[in-house]
Amino acid sequence: MRLLPVSIALGLGFATMSTSVSSQRADDQIAPLSVDYQRRGEALTASRQFPAAIDALETALVVDPRNRGAYSSLARVAYAQGLYGKAIKLYGEVLAIEPNDLAALAGQGEAMVQRGAVERARVNLDRIRKLCTSSCPQEALLTGVIAKGPPPALLAAQARLVPPPPNPSKPQ
Secondary structure, eight states: OTTHHHHHHHHHHHHHHHHHHHTSOGGGOOOHHHHHHHHHHHHHHHTTOHHHHHHHHHHHHHHOTTOHHHHHHHHHHHHHTTOHHHHHHHHHHHHHHOTTOHHHHHHHHHHHHHHTOHHHHHHHHHHHHHHOSSOOHHHHHHHHHHHHOSOHHHHHHHHHHSOOOOOTTSOO
């Protein structure tokens, strides 16, 4: 009777330890099938077959949701289609998996500029500068995109949305 509580505690300890260890994959590698679908999707993207590329890349993510390369490729497809908000979200998924992914930070910043969120893109540029000890191509890319600014059509549309300032001489 005296050993029953101790044996139960040890049994529960071993049960929880073996559960957590068995759920981890060796070296936390991406499933090879997921990588195959990712490569297929990237090839389809290069040939501008976007619907088929999206299907292949989404399949890669179903096979292995930790495949940040597939998220990045999907974000590039969204960007190529002009879906900048979707690209920002997908790059956010990459950054949730690996917060220091320089390519994702730059890609997300580039999409932010296309949406007119230049200040948010500058935050990404600051993060890139903190992560890079020397000059990085991602830093140069994002710096150039920010310097160029949002597309003129977006700026014109934003200017039409801003209401004119009130006329102080006219009573309301």
